[in-house]
Amino acid sequence: MTANFQLLRILPEVILTIAGVLIMLIEPLLGHSTSRKPLGWFAVLSVFASLAASFAQLGMAAGTAYYGVIQTDAFSVFFHVLIALIVLVSLLVTIDTANANTESLGELFALMVFGAVGMMLMTSATELLLVFIGLEISSISTYIMAGFRRKNVKSTESSLKYFLLGSFATAFFLYGIALIFGATGTTDINAIASQLGTSAVPMFATIGLGMILIGLGFKVSAAPFHVWTPDAYEGAPSPVVGLMSTAPKAAAFAVLLRIVYVAFPALHAHWQPLLWLMAAFSMTIGNLGALRQQNVKRMLAYSSIAHAGYLLVAFTALSTDGIAAASFYAMSYAAMNVGIFAVVSHASGYDERLSLISDYRGLAYRSPLLGGALGFFLISLIGIPFTGGFFGKFYVFASALHSGMVWLTIIGLVNSGIAAFYYLRLLASAYSKPTNNALLDPMPRASFALLLALVITISGTLILGIVPGQILAMSHNAAVSLTSGIANPAPSATHQ
């Protein structure tokens, strides 16, 4: 295998890294009053290029590169595409929301791009070391992005909470890797499964797996590791929240899928009930918590906890169907959630003028476009048919029930019923006539970037709901490629 050929397997990451570095270098050279938006468009282009590069990987045979550290297959490409799309839309929303000469705005674009590199690495890594590095790249970028409005008290607080708790959870994750290394003598995901059979100390492996579940459970904000979510989301800038509530989660879910299905199928009696409990807790706590929220971003934070729960339901279905459902759900949740944060970002602006549900009163009258888009995404989050939200849930619960998870399905369906309550509150608020004339000022005009973002997310949500065939097939291929492994199992355990 030539080096050039290997490079193709990390080409999306390479493109983004170069773009990010360039943006970082150009940013300080620009004068104070110069608009940073061209940098944003440059970032958009680079993400687009990396999207194309990801698709190009589908043309190659599935395989590993760089001593079995990277593996590109249908699974990794699926999540690469998902992450690239999320970052693309988030960049567009940032371009729309931020003031052109916001201080060091270029760095925000670069951080989004760097974050994408980390997340993409996570999804294609088959070596826990690389998973760890990818996780840290994405986390560190997100910590900074959360606190990007440095003068804002809430923003810095959000950043600190996310940072401290995130590092805390990372330490658990790392300890888990260490224990698994101790149990199997390898940190290669593909090799762990075969080593486990011969290992004499499975105790380390079980506890190590538990530790990894803690670390990843934190990243996907699954209960009981969700406590940071509402605070971190409330304080962070809205476009960033749209990103951090979807892309890092999708990447962490991809890692989780790879670890539990590829490395630890043997321990499934251990992890399946744990994920069962996490799913049930996340759905319940997320939905109950969201019921009483007055702040829109906090409400959406609790809702994202609940959605992590729905996604975990798919994990308990032990089949390729379960994996496909989880992947599909990640995509449909991303489409509607990034979309709703695009609306929230534009409506509330960079300085967050609107924060409470009651502030959204009359939104539909101030801007029919935003009101309509908000209504559409809420309908999808509730799970009305012909939207991605409905079909994602349908697929997840159908696969769970198929595997005999009757109670979990019932808990999930009850929860998705409760969820309608709080989404409708926001919807009703946006569509009721404002009592106060001050709230009737028209919204700032939607920029081209915002329109593009809305077109991508709305059409994505619709495609996922009406003609999901193509994407379902993709997620199914991803699932098959994950469970079947590849033709040449990585021999990296022998590299010493």
Add this chain to the structure above:
Amino acid sequence: MTSTHSLHLWLLPLVPFAGFLVNALLGRRFPRALVTAVALIATLIPFLQVLGIASQFSSLSLPHLEQFGTWIAAGSFHADFTFALDQLTLVMLLVVTGVGFLIHLYSAGYMAHEDGYWRFFAYLNLFMFFMLTLVLAENYLLMFVGWEGVGLASYLLIGFYYTRDSAANAGKKAFVVNRVGDFGFLLAMFLFIAHFGTLSFSSIFSQITAHPELHGGFLTAIALCLVLGATGKSAQIPLYTWLPDAMEGPTPVSALIHAATMVTAGVYMVARTHVLFDRSPLALSTVAIIGTATAFFAATVALVQTDIKRVLAYSTISQLGYMFLACGVAAYSSGVFHLVTHAFFKALLFLAAGSVIHALSGEQDMRVMGGLRKKIPVTFWTMTMAVFAISGLPPLAGFVSKDEILYHAFTAPGPGKLLWFVGLFTAFLTSFYMFRLWYLTFFGENRAEKAAAHAHTPASSHHAEVDEHHHAIHESPWIMLGPLAILAVLSVIGGWMGWPEGLGGGNWFGHFLAPALASQHVAEAGSNSLEVTLALISTLVALAGWFLAHLFYFAKPELPEKLSVSLRAFYNLLLNKYWIDELYGAVVIAPVLFLSRFVLKGLIDTGVINGGSYAAAYTTQGMGAIVQRLQSGNIRSYAGWLALGAAGLLLLTYFGFGAHLSLR
């Protein structure tokens, strides 16, 4: 696909959808006449197309399937965009498009002076789109799309058309209560997938038919889940509470959605799934009991309502109960027959009531009506036809279909006689409260002048913002009266197509539906003389109800007052609708909100601080003072929560889940 030529069934729902798009996107800038034209044409075309289909129906090989491509293909499971046409579908299509068109026509007059005219018609067309999808669907998933969609359209029409808070709340209530029903529907779908690997009607039913040994068991589970779904949509016990509140919507909406079409979706679904229900006696009995209980219960509540639309709402619930009863005794075609005749006379009742409300400039309280017979004669005569029909006076439509249901209940095995008796008594109550409405509205002296002195109840005045309080009472324009007249004719003669054989008819309707709804149940053999006897009894009962209403509300109007005093407790029970809303509030909603508070406050504040940090603090060198003024929002309490969760998870991992702790 059996037919050689396509009927273009896809046009049926898509034309109203195009109407919705045009009016929703451009309607704001259109003149009203153009909005009306778009909306009417978008409903007229499907109606004409359905008539065309009906005319060549006998030449089709049924069921006629039209597939428009694959929707979902995931592994072995796949669902298609497929529409099916059989006798049952055709009947539903005729009702939905025919009655739907008439109501659109009526709305053009009724809503003429309202704000947001274009929005109203856009939503109405959206409703038609989803309703036609529901009826035409060939699999449960596509049916569910329509099922949820009509709920959404109903929510928009109840809650979004008006800016009133009570309307918004009513819309929300309808939506959320229906979510409970959807829970059942979804669960049933998942069970279908798990057991049959498909959601297509034809393949599920052929699988069931191919296995005669399948009986009860999981079939009952699926059927009961479907029943839960049906009770939500069709407003049956225990999920009926949203329908009376839905009367906040404009009257044409009540007529179309909450009387003629959407609420009958549950009945349609049960009839459509009859192959499954036939195999599950338990589910059938459940349907019959729910139907009978709802019919009786709602009729009692209707006795004391004073809002004209609320009387009709409870009456709708009660009549839907009859349809459930029919399905429950496996007389599906009778249930569908009643669905059709009910669509005629109940739509007429609502539209006529709307005409009355229109005439009185928004008044809905029957206590301040009266004496309108001479002032709005067309409305009076058409409504009279509807009242006679619903009360079950021969030979009107309501008599034929209700009598057939009662006959089938009587001849059903098991507790059939009891169901028949309750149904008969309900028929008496129905006749009574309908004639009560009739007398209070149209006879006696006009009580409006008397009431004018009193304060106007704002909740019941829906044109209040448009009109001065007291206009001269006026008859509605012809665009409203035309649909009334057509529906009145149908209410009279609509039943004749199903005139029972026992009474010398041909029961053409029943024979027409027989291929689609052939039941495997064998009822007790009835006889002509039995049918004649039962018909006589129910006629007498209807006349008795009329007589009593005549006595109470025409001959001796002071009687009801006395009676309500002497039976105060019972009267209050009825007036407060058995306090069901309050009961639900206390038993369901309060605990959920409490739990929500518990999750936010209890777990994060108390649980973690007193638990996690406390324990950690004490174990490390007695730093007890640390547990002070720790509030949530605190990073350390969050970390404590994390650590606690981690500890719990690790313990579970280590000790594992034995076979004794299976979470399936």
Add this chain to the structure above:
Amino acid sequence: MDVPIAYYLVLSAILFSIGVAAFLIKRNIITVFMSIELMLNAVNLTFVAFAHEWHRVSGQIFVFFVMVVAAAEAAVGLAIIIAIFRARNTLNVDQVDLMKL
């Protein structure tokens, strides 16, 4: 004389637990941050011990990467802490609780 691996493992487990406990009870943000570093170093010790046990160098390479990442984290963390200090004039974690419930 070889020290048994169990000793190293127990030591690192204890260090990790001390890190967790310190995170929970210390009030100064810097100290809290240091306790995270302690946890990471406990993990490093585990890695080295296992690497020695398995005679595989990959465990030790892992340690280098952990150290590098920890350094990056420290840089970002300190920057965030400075931002917090500028915004509020305090380094007490208990006072950073504007957002709750």
